[in-house]
Every structure is written in structure tokens, then in C-alpha cells.
């Protein structure tokens with residue numbers, strides 16, 4: 001049976017309607033396929049999207065960029081992070097959280113996770129700080145916020161910058177503040193599977209006027225707002241977003257609050273049910289979280305309660321039974337690119353807590369254990385009817401031995 005038919009009980013992704021098609025077609029017809037510059041607009045969509053997304057995320061500034069990877073790189077560069085600086089990154093995330101650090105010529109240092117919330121264990125951060133440490137990248141995995149109040153205290157005490165990788169955390173709120181507003185800057189991804197998407201795309205939010213100007217220069221060829229467009233003041237490159245993506249995102253953003261609310265309600269229901277199955281635990285929202293982006297819904301199982309089944313077999317069985325599931329991110333320290341210390345010429349990686357024997361799972365015990373037993377459901381499952389989620393519960397219960 002084809003996958004689409006097998007998964008017919010679950011919401012498909014992306015969700016689009018006539019408004020999205022009209023928004024795109026209006027850009028085509030306008031002939032303004034490029035946003036232009038802040039002082040000399042060609043199209044209006046990027047500029048309006050930046051305002052609308054900043055307002056939704058409750059930030060002062062938003063700068064739209066080509067994707068969530070360059071969003072992190074640009075934020076680091078604007079904060080002055082560079083050659084040989086160390087940046088502490090959660091070990092349980094997509095490779096981009098660390099590859100952006102490498103792109104900025106800095107050195108990622110991996111931090112193990114909290115066994116219940118699966119995000120950076122803030123209590124381990126101070127132990128990783130050296131004289132070379134300049135920044136921290138907390139990743140709100142699946143939208144689950146890192147304990148940002150504690151992390152901000154550590155950063156202030158040690159004079160470190162924070163870039164919150166909020167690629168999964170559109171709409172997340174921790175202790176009253178939306179994700180991306182706790183640190184110096186917050187970065188987002190609008191890649192195809194994300195909760196707010198235009199296929200590709202990214203954004204950086206911040207609340208500091210000077211930093212916003214610096215980020216703008218970096219992503220637009222070193223230009224300054226309202227200056228001659230062939231004047232290039234600082235080193236920069238072209239990480240701009242196209243008008244088409246801006247138009248689609250504006251249209252998708254209108255649908256987002258309702259979807260976000262449904263995801264949060266359904267996630268509570270789904271968690272309550274799944275935690276009743278002995279041997280299954282779900283990702284616990286960090287205490288203090290009132291809204292969660294829910295980009296992924298990870299669960300951890302105890303193989304001995306399921307007849308010693310491997311996790312590959314576990315998620316394959318779910319897939320074969322029409323339940324969309326996947327493996328989750330292999331911890332960064334286990335990735336081939338971080339097994340060998342050959343990333344960029346001329347950078348001193350001697351302090352890195354990865355490479356060769358240092359990349360051994362034993363040095364990252366929590367994330368290695370969680371990864372070995374963790375699978376994830378995509379966010380779209382949370383937009384499905386409750387009876388479809390009940391089937392997931394019934395199927396997993398039926399695998400109990």
C-alpha cells in the first residue's frame with residue numbers, strides 16, 4: 001500500500017488553501033519578485049512578514065533569511081563570534097545547530113541533555129566553560145524550552161552571548177516569554193516540515209536595535225539600511241529571503257495560531273494516554289512552559305516491556321501500520337563529521353569535547369541512552385482527529401509483551 005493511503009487517518013502536511021495560492025500568484029503578477037532594501041522596497045511581503053512575525057513572537061525586530069542554518073550563522077557573526085571561539089551547543093539536535101558554529105569558524109562544544117525534557121541540561125553548562133567560550137546555543141528541541149532563566153544567569157555571570165535555536169519553537173512560551181526573546185537573538189526555520197513553513201526559509205529575532213542593524217548588514221551583502229545599495233560597509237553575504245516565501249509565510253502565519261492551539265491541546269491528551277502504557281514515556285514540557293511549538297513529539301520506550309524489540313523494529317512496525325513515525329536526531333557527538341577533527345583549516349579544535357575517543361557515547365551518557373530508545377512523531381499527527389491518536393495508543397499497547 002502506498003504511504004499516503006496507509007496514513008490516511010492522519011493530517012497531511014503542509015496545509016494550504018486558496019489564500020496561499022492567491023498570495024503567491026499576486027507576487028507573480030506584481031512582477032516584484034524581490035524585496036528590495038529597507039529604504040527602497042520592491043515587494044512588500046518580506047517587510048510586512050518581518051513585522052508580523054516579530055509581533056507574533058513578541059520581539060522588537062525580525063530579519064528574514066534564506067533558512068534556519070544561516071540564521072544561526074548570521075546571529076553568531078553579528079555577535080562577534082569567530083575564529084576559534086567555543087560555543088556550547090545541545091548534543092540532541094539537527095546538525096545545523098553545530099554546523100552553523102563551524103561555518104562561523106568557531107568550535108562547537110556539546111552539552112548533554114536533561115533525561116525528562118530532552119533539551120540542554122543547563123546544570124552542565126558551567127562545567128563546559130573555558131577561557132575560549134564566547135556563546136551558548138540552547139536548542140528548544142521539539143519546541144520544548146530550555147530553562148532560559150537559569151541559562152541567562154550563567155551567561156551573564158560568564159559574559160557569554162546566547163543564540164536560541166528556536167527552529168522548532170514557533171509559539172513556545174516559557175515563564176511568560178516567547179522562545180527567542182531570552183537570549184541576544186533567536187533563530188527560526190521555515191523548512192518544509194516545520195510548524196510554520198514556506199518550504200525553505202528562516203528568521204532571526206532580537207530586541208536590540210544595534211544588533212538588528214548588524215544582522216541586517218550581514219545577511220544583505222554588508223549594506224546599511226537607507227544607504228546607496230553599492231556601498232558595502234562590513235563583511236556580509238546574501239542570505240536574503242525571496243518575496244515568494246515572504247508572501248507564503250504571511251498567509252501561513254494567519255493559520256498558525258489556531259493550529260498551534262490544537263497542537264498544544266492534542267499533545268496534552270496524547271501524552272496523558274501514552275504515559276499510561278507501562279514502558280512508554282513522553283517528552284516532559286520544561287516546568288514553566290505554557291505553550292510549546294510541538295515540531296516533533298518524541299517518546300522513549302523501554303525495550304524489555306516490549307519483548308526486547310529494537311527501536312528500528314519499533315518504528316518500522318508503527319510505519320507499516322500506517323502511523324507516521326521516524327527515528328530521531330542522532331546525537332551530534334556520534335555524527336561522522338564530528339568523529340574526525342578535520343572540519344576547517346587553521347582552527348584549533350584541541351579543546352573540542354568530541355573527535356576520536358572523546359566522541360564515545362560514554363562521555364554523553366544521557367543523550368546516548370535516550371537516543372537508543374527514542375522515536376518521534378511528526379507535528380502533523382497532533383492536528384489529526386483524536387480517534388486517530390487513540391489508534392496509536394491501541395497499537396502501541398498491543399505490542400506489549
Ligand SMILES: Cc1ncc(COP(=O)(O)O)c(C=O)c1O
Nearest residue numbers: 067068069094096097167189191
Ligand atoms: C534544531 C534545528 N536548527 C536549525 C535547523 C536548520 O534549519 P534549515 O533547515 O531551515 O536550515 C533545523 C532544521 O531542521 C533544526 O531542526
